[in-house]
Amino acid sequence: xKKPVVHIxxxxxxxxxxxxxxxxxxxxxxxxxxxxxxxxxxxxxxLVKAIANLIPNYGTVEINxxxxxxxxxxxxxxxxxxxxxxxxxxxxxxxxxxxxKQVASTTNSVGSELRHxxxxxxxxxxxxNPILAALDFxxxxxxxxxxxSSGEHKKLQLIKAIWLKPQLLILDLPYNGLDSASRRNLNxxxxxxVEDGTQLILISNETEMPSSINRFAKIESGKLVETAxxxxxxxxxxxxxxxxxxxxxxxxxxxxxxxxIKMIDVNVSYGDKKVLKNINxxxxxxxxxALQGPNGSGKSTLLSLICADHPQAFANNFYLFxxxxxxxxxxxxxxxxxxxxxxxxxWYFDPSATVWQSIVSGFYDSSGLFCEPGYTKRLQAxxxxxxxxxxxxxxxxxxxxxxxxxxxxxxGRTIIKNPELLILDEPCQGLDQQQTFHFNKLIDExxxxxxxxxxxxxxxxxxxxxxxxxxxxxxxxxQAIENILETVSNA
Amino acid sequence: MANYFNTLxxxxxxxxxxxxxxxxxxxxxxxxxxxxxKKLVIVGCGAQGLNQGLNLRxxxxxxxxxxxxxxxxxxxxxxxxxTENNFKVGTYEELIPTADVVINLTPDKQHTAVVSAIMxxxxxxxxxxxxxxxxxxxEGTQIRKDLTVIMVAxxxxxxxxxxxxxxxxxxxxxxxxxxxxxxxxxxxxxxKAYCVGTGGHKxxxxxxxxxxxxxxxxxGEQTILCGLLQTGSILSFDKMVEKGIDAGYASKLVQYGVxxxxxxxxxxxxxxxxxxxxxxxxxxxxxxxxELKDIMRPLFQKHQDDIMSGEFSRTMMExxxxxxxxxxxxxxxxxxxxxxxTPAGDVKIGEQEYFDNYTLMVAFVRAxxxxxxxxxxxxxxxxxxxxxxxxxxxxxxxNTIARKKLFEMNRxxxxxxxYGCYLFDQACKPLLGDFMKKVDTDLVGKNFNEGxxxxxxxxxxxxxxEAIRSHQVEQIGxxxxxxxxxxxAIKTA
Numbered sequence: 001x002k003k004p005v006v007h008i009x010x011x012x013x014x015x016x017x018x019x020x021x022x023x024x025x026x027x028x029x030x031x032x033x034x035x036x037x038x039x040x041x042x043x044x045x046x047l048v049k050a051i052a053n054l055i056p057n058y059g060t061v062e063i064n065x066x067x068x069x070x071x072x073x074x075x076x077x078x079x080x081x082x083x084x085x086x087x088x089x090x091x092x093x094x095x096x097x098x099x100x101k102q103v104a105s106t107t108n109s110v111g112s113e114l115r116h117x118x119x120x121x122x123x124x125x126x127x128x129n130p131i132l133a134a135l136d137f138x139x140x141x142x143x144x145x146x147x148x149s150s151g152e153h154k155k156l157q158l159i160k161a162i163w164l165k166p167q168l169l170i171l172d173l174p175y176n177g178l179d180s181a182s183r184r185n186l187n188x189x190x191x192x193x194v195e196d197g198t199q200l201i202l203i204s205n206e207t208e209m210p211s212s213i214n215r216f217a218k219i220e221s222g223k224l225v226e227t228a229x230x231x232x233x234x235x236x237x238x239x240x241x242x243x244x245x246x247x248x249x250x251x252x253x254x255x256x257x258x259x260x261i262k263m264i265d266v267n268v269s270y271g272d273k274k275v276l277k278n279i280n281x282x283x284x285x286x287x288x289x290a291l292q293g294p295n296g297s298g299k300s301t302l303l304s305l306i307c308a309d310h311p312q313a314f315a316n317n318f319y320l321f322x323x324x325x326x327x328x329x330x331x332x333x334x335x336x337x338x339x340x341x342x343x344x345x346x347w348y349f350d351p352s353a354t355v356w357q358s359i360v361s362g363f364y365d366s367s368g369l370f371c372e373p374g375y376t377k378r379l380q381a382x383x384x385x386x387x388x389x390x391x392x393x394x395x396x397x398x399x400x401x402x403x404x405x406x407x408x409x410x411x412g413r414t415i416i417k418n419p420e421l422l423i424l425d426e427p428c429q430g431l432d433q434q435q436t437f438h439f440n441k442l443i444d445e446x447x448x449x450x451x452x453x454x455x456x457x458x459x460x461x462x463x464x465x466x467x468x469x470x471x472x473x474x475x476x477x478x479q480a481i482e483n484i485l486e487t488v489s490n491a
Numbered sequence: 492m493a494n495y496f497n498t499l500x501x502x503x504x505x506x507x508x509x510x511x512x513x514x515x516x517x518x519x520x521x522x523x524x525x526x527x528x529k530k531l532v533i534v535g536c537g538a539q540g541l542n543q544g545l546n547l548r549x550x551x552x553x554x555x556x557x558x559x560x561x562x563x564x565x566x567x568x569x570x571x572x573x574t575e576n577n578f579k580v581g582t583y584e585e586l587i588p589t590a591d592v593v594i595n596l597t598p599d600k601q602h603t604a605v606v607s608a609i610m611x612x613x614x615x616x617x618x619x620x621x622x623x624x625x626x627x628x629x630e631g632t633q634i635r636k637d638l639t640v641i642m643v644a645x646x647x648x649x650x651x652x653x654x655x656x657x658x659x660x661x662x663x664x665x666x667x668x669x670x671x672x673x674x675x676x677x678x679x680x681x682x683k684a685y686c687v688g689t690g691g692h693k694x695x696x697x698x699x700x701x702x703x704x705x706x707x708x709x710x711g712e713q714t715i716l717c718g719l720l721q722t723g724s725i726l727s728f729d730k731m732v733e734k735g736i737d738a739g740y741a742s743k744l745v746q747y748g749v750x751x752x753x754x755x756x757x758x759x760x761x762x763x764x765x766x767x768x769x770x771x772x773x774x775x776x777x778x779x780x781x782e783l784k785d786i787m788r789p790l791f792q793k794h795q796d797d798i799m800s801g802e803f804s805r806t807m808m809e810x811x812x813x814x815x816x817x818x819x820x821x822x823x824x825x826x827x828x829x830x831x832x833t834p835a836g837d838v839k840i841g842e843q844e845y846f847d848n849y850t851l852m853v854a855f856v857r858a859x860x861x862x863x864x865x866x867x868x869x870x871x872x873x874x875x876x877x878x879x880x881x882x883x884x885x886x887x888x889x890n891t892i893a894r895k896k897l898f899e900m901n902r903x904x905x906x907x908x909x910y911g912c913y914l915f916d917q918a919c920k921p922l923l924g925d926f927m928k929k930v931d932t933d934l935v936g937k938n939f940n941e942g943x944x945x946x947x948x949x950x951x952x953x954x955x956x957e958a959i960r961s962h963q964v965e966q967i968g969x970x971x972x973x974x975x976x977x978x979x980a981i982k983t984a
Contacts (some may be wrong), residue, residue, distance in 0.1 A: 094654050100545060101575035270575070309657075311545065316576040328527065330551035348660070366659020370693060 001065040004029045005168060006051055006200055011059030013043050022222035023048060024059070030066075033200040034449040035209055038218045040404020040430070044203050046082065047107070047219075048170045050078035051201070060271045065167050071197050076166035078402050080173040080430070082347070092365070095344040096309040098147045099301075101270065110148070110156065111141035114354075117160050122192055131162050134185040136295070147270075149175035150343035150426075151295040162189050169193065170201045173403070175208070176429045179294040179458050183208055214263075228332055243415055244445055245383035248418050254268070258422060260285050260452050261306060262319040268312045268476075275301050277476045287422075288453040288466045291482065299456055301475065303342065303425055306454070308334040323478045341414040342425035342456075346407065351399035355390055355409045358380060362413035389394035403430045411439065415446060422447070425456040433462075440464035492631040492799040496702055507702035510874035511973065518683060519692040523550050525677070525684035529591035533584075534605055536569035538649030541595035542688055548654045548872055550688040553581035557586040557593075557609075587612035587898060592681065594620045600906050601940035602626035609623050610635055612811060616674075618681055623708070624701035625907060627669060629804035631661060641699060645691055646879060647887065647947040648903070652689060661690030663877065665697045695971065699873055707872045709798045711880030712908035714791050715859035716864075716888045719826070719913030720749060723855035723895050726832035726920065726927055727935045730851075731900075736936040738829075739836020744849055744936070746835050749891035751845040752852055753886040760882065761970040762960050763856050766855060767846045770947045772939040776854040779934070785860035786926055790918055791866045794911075798868060806928070807910050818906065819912035826898050844938070851935040860885060864964040874948045876965045882964055883971075 006028040013021040018408065020043040028034060036044050049055045051063070052075045092362035108116075120124060132138045135155045140148070147154065154177045161169055173192075176184050187210040190200060194212035202209060215229045261283040268276040275299045283289060304310040305318060308331035318325045320334060328330050341361070350368035353361065357369040360381045373381070385394055388408045398406050407430050414422070424443070428436040443464045446455050457463055472480040498505060508566065531554045533544050540556070548554040552982045556573040560582050563570050587593060587609050597605050603626060604618075618639040626632050627640065634640050645652045647662035655662050664686050677805075679698075686692045725743050730739035742881030755764040765773050797803040810817045846853065860882050866875035891900040902907045909974065933939050960964070 011711070092655050096657050097654075100653065103571070259856060308549070311548075311576040314548065326548075328551045328553075331549040333551070361659070363658055368660075370660045 002030055002224065004062075005032075005064055007060075007062040008047075009060045009066075009415055011047065011050065011061070011232070012149055013046050013058055015041075015043075016392075019222055021219070024219075024224050025226045026220060028199070028201070028219075031129060031199070032215050033194060033202070033210070034215045034217060035202045035204060035213045036217050036219070037203070037205050038220075038408075041402040042219045043222070044219060045172055045402060046170060048077060048201055048203060048351055050417050051075060051168075051216070052170055053368070060281070060329050063168070066197075069167055069197055071165050071167045072366045074164075074166045075163050075168045075170065076159045077170045078157050078174060080176065083113045093347040093416075095342070096212070096304070099310045102187040107143060107145040109144050110137075113145065113156070114141070114160070114163075114171050121164055124162055128159075131159050131189065133181055135159060140296075149177075149296065149300050150342065150347060151179065151474075152181075154178060155428070157181065158186060158253060159305060162193060165196065165198060166191060167197070168199050168201070170203075173430055174202070175206050177426060178294070182295060187211070200445040205431070207433070209397055225303060242387055244442070245387055247383065248415075249449070255456070258285060260287075260320055263305075264317040266305070266316045266318055268298075268305070268316075275476050279478055281471060281478065283452060283480070285452055286450045288447060288464075288468050289455065290463050290467045290470045291454055291456045292458070292470060293479070297473040299473055300342070300425065303340075303423055303454070303456070307338060307340050307423060310430075332365065332383060336417075336419045338423055339414040339417060339419035340423045340425075341410055341423070341427050342423075343429055346410055346429075349398065349406075349410065351397065353398055353400065354395050355401070355405075356385065358409050359384055359416055362416040363382045380416060381412075384416055405434075407431065418446075419451070421454070423454050426458070427455075428457070430464065436462050444445050492633070494649045494804070494957070495628045495631045496799075498631070499702075499802050503529035504702070505871055508706060508871040508973050509702045509873055510698065510703050512666075512698045512699040513874040513875055514683075514696045514698055516692065519696075521680070521684070522554060523684045523688050525680040526552055526592065526640075526688065527684075529553065529598045529981050531592045531822050532586045532590035533594045533596055534558075534609065534725070535595070535597040536573040536578075536580075537598075539645075539652070540569070540594075540649075541572045541576070542653035543594070543645070543648040543689050544573075545597065545653055545689060545770060547685070547688040549656070550690075554687055555586055557581055557590075558581050559944060579924075583609055583612055586803055588614055588742055590614070590617055592618040592620060592685075596622055598906065599623055599625050601776050603630055603632060606634075607630055610638075610654070611650065613638060615655060619672075619680070620685065623905075624667070624669075624705040625709075625804070627701050628700045628705040628803065632915070633675070634669070634672050634857070634977055636672070637673060638672055638682070640701075641678045641685075641690075642667040642669070642686045642699075643689070644704065645689060646884065655692040655694070659693075661692065661694040661734065662685050663697070663879065663883070664689065664691030665699050665704060667699045667701050672901070696809050697824065697879065699876055701874060703876050706798055706870070707867055707876045707880040708805065708812075709879075709907065709911060710867055710870075711863055711884060712874075712904065713794050713798075713803075713911030713915050715856075716862040716884050716935070717900060717904055717912035718919065719787075719855060719859040720885075720888060720892060721900070721912055721916045722919040723852055723859075723925070724749065724892065724897060725828055725830050726923060726935065727835075727849070727851055729829075730927060730930055731932065731936040732829065734932045734936065736932060737836060737838075738833045738899075740838050740840075741835040742830060743835035743838060743840060744951060746759055746828060746851075747893050747894055748845045748849040749856075750854060750886070751842055752849065753889040755846075756856065756860070756882060756940060757886040760965050760972070761860060761962065762965055764856065767843070767982040768850060769847070769940050769945060770952055771943050771945055772847065772850050774947060774951055774955050775934070776850050776857065777959065780854040780858040780861075782926065783854060783923075784862050786922060787858065787862060787919065790922060791862045791920075792914060795866045803911065803914075807907065810910065815906075818913070820918070822898075822909070824900060825901060828897070831896055831898055838841070846899070847940060849935060849936045850933075851930060861962060861964060870961070872961055874969065875883075878964060880969050882968055917944060923976050 004027045008026040011024040014380050038044055051060055137155055158174060190210040191212045217224050218227055259282050263279050263281045266276060266279040291299055296378045305313045312325040323329055337394055353368045361369045363377055385391055393401060411427060428439055442465045447466050456468060470482050519721050531547060531552055533540050533556050544554045556578050558569055571581060576579045593609060593613060595605060613631040615637050618641060619634060620642045621642045624642055644665045645662045652662055666682040666686060686696050728741050728745045732738050755767050768776055868874055888900060891903045
């Protein structure tokens with residue numbers, strides 16, 4: 001019998017004195033494609049990183065490539081995180097940076113990044129084009145890395161991996177930030193790879209997956225447990241029944257009939273490239289909106305105008321909280337009234353802040369904490385930390401936490417000041433369906449007091465119940481503005 | 492035009508040199524009000540110009556840019572930077588007459604030309620802002636008596652000024668009002684509002700004077716910041732190659748070592764930097780840095796003397812008039828050094844290894860920082876100023892070396908700093924000739940602790956620690972760093 005592709009024995013992993021993985025064993029035979037699911041922080045990412053030889057090994061990990069295969073004899077790991085460097089080798093970016101234009105380009109272009117990757121791995125340029133086409137990436141070759149949205153960065157990572165055709169491909173939360181068409185096409189591309197001999201390990205909590213997945217597992221008490229099908233896991237908010245911290249109820253937003261946001265023929269363009277075209281949109285106080293559209297349709301740019309992160313706000317007929325933008329208000333006065341979370345905010349957030357500092361920084365709209373909060377603010381932070389079940393991680397650095405826990409801390413940061421306007425751009429990225437369900441319940445609860453909401457999510461099924469209206473963008477234009485309350489309640 | 496400083500009586504010289512107050516945050520409670528509704532027109536749209544302008548506008552101020560007609564017509568980078576971020580751009584004639592505050596953020600060398608072009612266009616009672624005092628102090632430019640002249644100088648590159656602002660913080664900033672030009676007494680209020688507009692008030696603001704800023708800035712950049720880092724890097728590299736250390740390794744150690752070493756300096760001063768060494772290595776580094784201080788003291792003093800007397804700026808302006816003959820020659824020579832031409836090797840050097848294998852650089856940095864600080868303070872500059880212009884800026888310059896070596900450092904810093912750096916480097920290398928003959932690979936290239944048992948004499952160690960910790964630069968540094976609460980750790984991996 002042929003040797004297994006991956007053979008792991010007695011794998012151990014500790015986090016802060018506690019064993020996360022203990023004497024774990026796992027055998028992956030030829031022809032097997034695994035889906036690994038489970039709650040955040042149970043060691044999945046560390047386990048697959050060890051297979052990819054990216055972290056020190058705390059057990060025996062044996063990899064056997066097929067020498068006869070025409071595929072690259074490598075393990076390729078597509079991280080749940082992306083990192084890139086500027087031309088000077090630094091990676092000190094801020095999430096608003098892609099909106100500030102500066103002639104001297106500081107990062108590589110997508111095209112030259114891909115060329116470099118191809119040369120490094122001796123890949124044929126012509127095999128790249130079908131992948132680019134399938135993921136709708138052909139128009140982005142001239143863009144620089146800093147200009148890409150989070151979904152586009154994710155695609156770039158995946159394009160490289162698929163182009164490489166490794167014998168073993170590990171994908172850690174690959175669907176994050178991808179629209180439904182891209183998810184479908186990604187699964188097709190992965191199935192093609194498998195037909196060609198690649199084997200997959202997929203970490204995901206989504207119900208969609210490539211049809212070639214044929215083995216399922218979860219991690220239980222530090223061991224790998226094979227399951228018949230995908231596991232729906234236990235709740236990440238361990239005690240769902242906890243009441244919402246009392247301070248949320250104290251603030252009531254007046255049900256003003258005025259416009260919180262009013263855009264009249266708003267345009268955003270970079271050189272000849274139009275990113276938003278003649279957007280007309282009004283959001284009244286207390287309304288709950290969903291903002292939808294495929295990757296690259298302009299959603300992030302639209303939100304960046306509202307969050308005072310985009311300089312072209314100054315050149316448009318655009319009213320925010322009743323004032324024309326650029327009439328003497330500071331961005332901090334605007335940000336004070338908004339609670340924001342987005343993939344970009346998460347990606348560029350200060351990793352050297354602790355969970356507690358990160359949550360408190362929501363009061364000041366800063367990335368990291370720069371001042372001493374007063375007594376009430378400390379108290380509110382502690383209540384939220386308890387509510388989210390983060391007590392054990394209060395003083396842990398963000399960089400040392402798994403993605404899902406980081407996301408929870410940042411969700412706490414978003415709501416801590418109980419803002420008038422909540423902007424949730426894919427808030428549940430990295431959480432599974434059940435976690436998403438509970439988070440959306442929380443949002444429903446929070447929004448009862450007249451909070452205005454703009455929620456970006458790729459699937460209608462994942463929206464909070466309170467959503468009543470929808471704006472859909474496509475190619476930078478408003479494709480639809482409609483009421484959706486009825487359809488949700490009928491369903 | 493006469494050197495402004497040299498026209499002053501001694502009393503006034505001492506008076507203006509000895510200004511430096513660390514401002515309490517309560518001084519900034521009025522926010523940007525002193526500039527609210529005023530027309531701010533920025534001259535120049537490079538890295539400082541663009542990023543400061545973005546911050547000021549985001550703070551609710553009315554910002555536009557003025558560029559020379561040719562720059563607008565040719566759609567140069569400065570024009571694109573401004574228009575693509577939706578700023579209004581116009582010629583001097585169009586915008587300067589409407590400006591309440593004109594912010595000059597052009598390179599030093601252009602100041603005389605720029606100021607003489609815009610001054611006649613400025614409206615009665617307006618304000619002219621600088622970010623460096625060279626033009627006023629050394630070139631002696633006289634500004635119309637009805638105009639207010641202020642200085643606001645963020646102590647970081649433009650990109651950092653923006654990055655820290657949007658993170659919700661700021662960068663340390665130095666402000667000043669020119670005593671000859673404050674007819675309405677509004678200069679300080681406007682400078683403070685400007686600081687709030689760029690976020691500087693959150694990271695610590697020093698109230699200085701044009702004179703103190705120029706005389707300390709020139710001294711710092713010529714000696715420790717650029718000059719000594721250049722000399723030390725080249726000598727270290729050459730020594731390693733001479734002694735048979737792999738050139739790729741040597742190149743990497745020197746290129747990144749100074750950044751890793753000065754990161755400790757940034758976080759906790761010379762004490763923290765020295766504490767990264769083992770006890771044996773610390774005592775050795777202390778001893779050789781004392782020796783280095785004795786050797787280099789006369790050179791540091793000569794630089795300070797020439798800066799004070801105006802001799803430095805006179806010779807540099809001569810070179811400007813000469814089409815930068817010396818500057819260009821020295822720049823080319825720097826590009827040709829073996830260190831510059833040897834790419835960093837593909838070897839992994841751990842963070843601690845940069846200290847253990849590069850003890851010599853730790854000694855250079857301690858000697859240079861302390862000497863520059865002492866020489867400035869002896870010359871009448873306040874310790875706070877001297878701290879910023881020596882210890883505080885060293886890690887920033889070290890970052891530029893880590894990016895693309897010395898040629899890059901000299902490209903990024905101002906022409907004035909670059910000129911002074913070469914001047915120092917030319918004189919310092921021969922001065923250190925005998926010293927370097929004694930240096931072996933235990934100090935540079937190999938682990939100093941290798942083959943030693945690590946034992947030290949208690950009393951020696953106590954004395955060395957005491958000498959390091961009780962230095963004035965450490966005491967003032969501890970106070971100032973506390974104000975910069977959230978200094979970001981750079982990634983040294």
